[in-house]
Amino acid sequence: MSSIGADNADLRAQSRGFALAVLRSKAGRLLDILVGFWIFSGGFVLFEPSPYELTFLAVLPVAIFAGMGLYRSTFGLFAILVGFTPFALIAVFQVRFTPLDEALIFTIVTIFLLLTSYFIANYLAEDTTRRTRLVMTAYTAAAVLVALVGALAYLGVIPGADLFVLYGRAKGTFKDPNVFGPFLVLPAMFALQRVLLLKGRAALIAGAIYTVLFVGVFASFSRAAWGHFALSSLMVLVLVFWLEGAARDKVRIMIMSLVGLVMLGVALGGLLSIPAVSSLFEQRAAGQAYDQGETGRFGRQGYAFDLALEHPWGIGPKEFRNLKIAEDPHNVYAAVLHVYGWGGGFFYYMLVILTLWRGFSALARPSPYRLIMIPLISTFTMLAGESAIIDSDHWRHYFLIAGMIWGISTAIRNSPRTKAPREQMVI
Template sequence: MSAVTDQRQNAGVDHAKKNRALIKLISTFAVGLGVFLSGFVIDEPAPYELYMAGLIVIWALFGLRLSRTVSVLLAILIVFNIGGAISMGQMPDLKSAPMYIAVSLFLAFTAVFFAAIVNSNQRILPVIFNAYILAAICTSLLGILGYFEAFPGAEVFTRYGRAMGAFQDPNVFGPFLMLPLAWLVHGVLVGNLRALPIRLVPILIITLGIFLSFSRAAWGMAALIIAGLALLVFIRNPNRLFRLRIILLAGLAVVVVLLAIVIALQIPSVAELFTARAQLVQEYDEAQFGRFARHWYGMLMSIDHPLGIGPLEFGPIFGEDTHNIWLKAALDYGWIGFISYLTLTMLTLGFGLRILLRERPWQPFLLCAYLVYVAHVAIGNVIDTDHWRHFWLLIGIIWGCAALEVRHQSDSPSRKASVSALR
């Protein structure tokens, strides 16, 4: 009887293990699919919104846990959107403002979701990054094929003669490609050189997509991120041979990029648009009511309207959107929203920087996400980023890694005590 009982217990244990393995596989695939869908936002609501809304609800019902660190992120984002709701109350006609704030709140929840799942299982990070790379390759190919009109109707993936992939704007398409580019370049810098050809193909595809987006912000971000990666990797490793490798690879990368640009400029349409877009200041920037003038007028308006003027109200008044995330936070979300967003930015930068170079399993992922986030903060001075899906994913990754570090620090004393007791 005991043998039969043991067999049944073992069978039950094996069955439970199989069920847990299946649930883990399904949940991992579900997260990867959500990240992949973030690369396809032609219309709104996009499949990403519909899918992620369902995924977050299901995950919350079956045990989404928020640590103290992630709870702080949630609290800041709720206050930020409360500011948006108050600002909306200043509008005589709500128009599409309720939907705008609803999307803002949803994107805030996605940041909290990604932070929570990273904190609960650091092994989800490779899944997130690999799914993101796959999305970047697919949307880059669509942008490239659209730019060269490779098939009938391909122009749907372009705008104003610029590649935009499966997005609504080339200025979102370009920045979206930054994290995959950073991760692939990081792999080239520190990984096995035998895998270089495997990484080189997606790097070339993504780089061409960035170039054909003709987004000055994206070009600058790519340069900043790659230079930052090379510098930080160089600083982290004191080995002379490794540092020589970094220098040689960085020099080779510069040569390859310059050659690629020279080749691309042989195409007349590319050369013409490149010449126009390469100018640091465009005509619409310095006009009487250009981008920079609007920033000044908007700042004065925000002083007179501490509760905000309502989401999307700035554009109809001045003919263009704010194109400045700080101004947008103050006008669309009021002073409450502005202070919340400033707090979020400072904490994200501070938390990430404090643990950036610590030897942890998740350090490479944090390093890439942090540099890309810094680049996004920089371009926020000339563009609105509050409704970029991947921007909130970056915040989620950084806060998730910060929460992992807090847990790691809290576990260390107990582990040391256990070791001492065994001795």
């Protein structure tokens, strides 16, 4: 080949490489837009598959074309996904009462949600601060919107209020108040951290967001969500005070905590001054009859574990309510064992255990990203505990938070930095 021909071939190769780089850059920008929309859509789950799943179908191919990296330290999530899938699919064919297509859709959604965890882990492992800010901005916008809709619908001051209320409790744009309430917790924890560490306008806006989300959680009248919100808030407060607060910050954190408690008390008092709210609060705060007895919540959980022991391959989705007791056990640790069998239950347990381990071990390492991890692990720890009294295996935000913990812990492991300006790292 002549030198002119070789030069032309080099130019064409360089041109193709440049064009591909430009296309990947544009795909990367499109990916950020789609991810923001995908996260926002997680606030609207009235049916399955939900907009969250459908939007992710657009996110995934764009991520592949954009050349999004896959990180070795997130491989554990991928292994859980691969290990869980065959057991879950085998369990589908164990159903006796549930239509096979319903059982299959339920299981595919679970597998899909595990895939979203793996995706978000790798997405946040790179360009971590900017991408986490994008994710949490979209999540917070959705949470504030659905909290306002739920609270205003509960008070009956918006048209079509009945669409957003169930059993006299706010459910917002979810199927159940017990999902609506916990969905609001993570953005509230990021807002609380901003209140504790920032000043001026940023702290005031964060305080307003925290208050709106608090009212939304209260209006759900979910006792588990109330406890989740309170304990996660306490955990954020303790971790920020212990790990991130300088001496001057600690005084301010204590003062802000006291002021915040007073303001929340005033807000709660205002809500309880409404007779209908006060009556429902007294009813929900008291012990519930459906928790007691052989067919109560805890009796059902014991029966679910017995079923799991008798059926190592599982009984399949939605079968439990067709057997001895008409209601579900409301314990995800019992549910995954009898639904997906011993193998599926094992991999689900590994998801919970390894996510908690990744989160707490990351807190032990000084890093600028630790400020991002504090609200995440504070929320997920209480979610893991709450799952012992409720079925959380199809909560979109549960799998999102698990994946975020893996992504942020990967960034902590890979970054040599131990410090960065706080204003840049507080999300």
